[in-house]
Amino acid sequence: xxxxARFRWLPTPFRSLFLFMVWLLLNNSVSVGHLVLATIFAIxxxxxxxxxxxxxxxxxxxGLALKQLLIVLYDIVVANLQVALLILGPSKKLRPxxxxxxxxxxxxxxxxxxxxxxxxxxxxVSAEVYxxxxxxxxxxxxxxxxxxxxxxxxxxEEALIKQIKQRYEAPLKxxxxx
Amino acid sequence: MISEWVVSILLxxxxxxxxxxxxxxxxLPDFFMRLHGPTKATxxxxxxxLIAAMVYFANSGHGLSVKEILITIFxxxxxxxxxxxxxxxxxxxxLKAKEGTKGLDNVEDD
Amino acid sequence: xxxxxxxxxxxxxxxSLLLNLWRLIIGPSVPDRVLALDTMYINVxxxxxxxxxSMDTGLYFEAALLIAMLGFISTVAVCxxxxxxxxxx
Numbered sequence: 001x002x003x004x005a006r007f008r009w010l011p012t013p014f015r016s017l018f019l020f021m022v023w024l025l026l027n028n029s030v031s032v033g034h035l036v037l038a039t040i041f042a043i044x045x046x047x048x049x050x051x052x053x054x055x056x057x058x059x060x061x062x063g064l065a066l067k068q069l070l071i072v073l074y075d076i077v078v079a080n081l082q083v084a085l086l087i088l089g090p091s092k093k094l095r096p097x098x099x100x101x102x103x104x105x106x107x108x109x110x111x112x113x114x115x116x117x118x119x120x121x122x123x124x125v126s127a128e129v130y131x132x133x134x135x136x137x138x139x140x141x142x143x144x145x146x147x148x149x150x151x152x153x154x155x156x157e158e159a160l161i162k163q164i165k166q167r168y169e170a171p172l173k174x175x176x177x178x
Numbered sequence: 179m180i181s182e183w184v185v186s187i188l189l190x191x192x193x194x195x196x197x198x199x200x201x202x203x204x205x206l207p208d209f210f211m212r213l214h215g216p217t218k219a220t221x222x223x224x225x226x227x228l229i230a231a232m233v234y235f236a237n238s239g240h241g242l243s244v245k246e247i248l249i250t251i252f253x254x255x256x257x258x259x260x261x262x263x264x265x266x267x268x269x270x271x272x273l274k275a276k277e278g279t280k281g282l283d284n285v286e287d288d
Numbered sequence: 289x290x291x292x293x294x295x296x297x298x299x300x301x302x303x304s305l306l307l308n309l310w311r312l313i314i315g316p317s318v319p320d321r322v323l324a325l326d327t328m329y330i331n332v333x334x335x336x337x338x339x340x341x342s343m344d345t346g347l348y349f350e351a352a353l354l355i356a357m358l359g360f361i362s363t364v365a366v367c368x369x370x371x372x373x374x375x376x377x
Contacts, residue, residue, distance in 0.1 A: 025248050045256055083214055084198045097281045125210075125213055185290065193297035209319055219325060220331070223334070234341050263371075264363070266367070269316070276312075
């Protein structure tokens with residue numbers, strides 16, 4: 001995990017790239033004026049807002065991140081087909097459950113991404129991260145964190161936990177190196 | 179001609195998914211299960227409708243328009259977050275889950 | 289053909305808005321109603337996109353983007369109020 005970027009004038013390189021793209025998409029043009037303006041915004045906004053933010057871990061493996069994004073997009077489509085079938089089927093047969101998944105990630109940012117991935121994919125919505133940060137004594141780090149997940153139709157708890165850990169958590173650990 | 183077919187199929191796909199999400203909102207028995215419909219089905223439905231709009235405007239002489247991607251990205255980022263906030267407030271209000279829900283003791287009170 | 293498809297999809301989304309309204313009225317608890325409202329604003333975005341296709345104009349995308357942003361913010365604000373009894377602490 002690395003919190004400090006390589007250049008001081010570019011504290012968050014991927015956010016800068018994102019801002020650049022958003023400005024061009026919003027104006028729907030690639031003329032020289034908009035390119036220059038987008039570059040100015042992409043450099044100025046992170047510098048001005050950097051001191052208000054907590055330092056976030058940087059993406060260290062961009063290629064892997066792109067691959068993971070495609071995997072998640074594919075999963076979203078498949079998940080929706082599954083959930084649509086479950087919704088249209090008889091609702092008496094569904095076996096809803098709350099399960100706890102132990103997670104090894106330590107920083108808030110990767111945990112947020114993991115929770116979002118879990119929410120968007122097959123039949124699961126993430127509900128809570130235990131232990132809750134406010135209930136801990138000041139300055140103390142939790143030893144082991146859990147993600148509470150609501151499942152629409154639980155077949156095999158062990159397999160689901162294993163799938164989440166392998167398919168979503170392991171690449172995130174690799175991407176952020178933590 | 180092909181683009182018209184693509185737009186029609188994408189629109190029908192999206193409309194079906196939005197309808198399924200709303201049917202789930204009515205049909206399923208408790209709040210935690212109802213949450214699954216809107217957070218997933220509706221998001222995919224919206225994404226395919228926006229792609230349909232993009233294909234349509236690219237072929238109708240308005241020039242390529244990519245603004246729809248912004249709405250898609252925005253919805254994809256925000257759907258899990260609003261789902262998370264909703265389920266957190268439901269747990270806080272101690273809503274009853276459907277009978278036979280497994281692992282209810284995993285839910286801790288805050 | 290596109291006109292027929294547009295009509296079908298318009299009626300699908302109208303139907304789902306009605307279903308959401310039904311949940312908004314009967315919904316036994318407050319989070320249920322918030323969820324119904326959240327789904328309603330997403331469906332309204334779909335309606336705007338369809339309208340802009342049927343009118344053949346790209347003017348409505350800013351409106352759709354604004355509704356998406358305001359809807360998300362209002363859902364989060366109401367949930368925060370339900371959770372803490374206060375929006376900005």
